[in-house]
Amino acid sequence: MREEIQHDPNASGPVCQHCGYLLRGVRSAVCVECGRERVRRLTFLDRIEFDAFRAALDLAGVPHEYSDPGKGMLGMATVAYGLSISPMILLTWRHIESAEAALEDVGLALPVALVDEEEPYCPCCGFALDRALDEVRCGVCGTRCAWYDEHGPPEGAEER
Ligand SMILES: [Zn+2]
Ligand SMILES: [Zn+2]
Numbered sequence: 001m002r003e004e005i006q007h008d009p010n011a012s013g014p015v016c017q018h019c020g021y022l023l024r025g026v027r028s029a030v031c032v033e034c035g036r037e038r039v040r041r042l043t044f045l046d047r048i049e050f051d052a053f054r055a056a057l058d059l060a061g062v063p064h065e066y067s068d069p070g071k072g073m074l075g076m077a078t079v080a081y082g083l084s085i086s087p088m089i090l091l092t093w094r095h096i097e098s099a100e101a102a103l104e105d106v107g108l109a110l111p112v113a114l115v116d117e118e119e120p121y122c123p124c125c126g127f128a129l130d131r132a133l134d135e136v137r138c139g140v141c142g143t144r145c146a147w148y149d150e151h152g153p154p155e156g157a158e159e160r
Contacts, residue, residue, distance in 0.1 A: 039091055125138060
């Protein structure tokens with residue numbers, strides 16, 4: 001096991017977005033280290049898209065936290081891990097499906113997490129995915145995942 005992954009903000013993997021604790025193999029929706037709810041992190045390269053996502057979530061009343069480096073830290077008090085120069089939204093697992101519905105209403109969609117077939121594990125929570133399916137919703141955290149292929153990421157897919 002690679003210990004340094006806990007402190008690498010660019011590492012994908014089942015890491016607590018609040019405290020950085022590596023939660024590989026932990027099925028709980030609450031971090032066993034800091035006790036906060038585990039989240040899926042959405043990073044945006046495009047500010048307009050970031051604003052559109054937030055507006056849609058606000059409109060539907062879907063709880064979320066976010067970080068907007070252009071305006072300092074707003075909406076989040078104690079995120080010690082994963083600070084980046086890009087705006088991001090944090091969604092708790094139990095709100096992933098309601099967020100999908102809210103975004104669909106305004107013609108947006110949550111990015112599909114891309115997974116290497118050689119390592120069929122959900123990048124959000126680390127649990128195994130069913131390789132028999134083309135596109136699979138993780139049964140633990142609810143993230144929608146798809147497989148990389150030799151043609152590269154499909155349009156609109158999340159970067160890793
Ligand atoms: Zn934690
Ligand atoms: Zn998952």
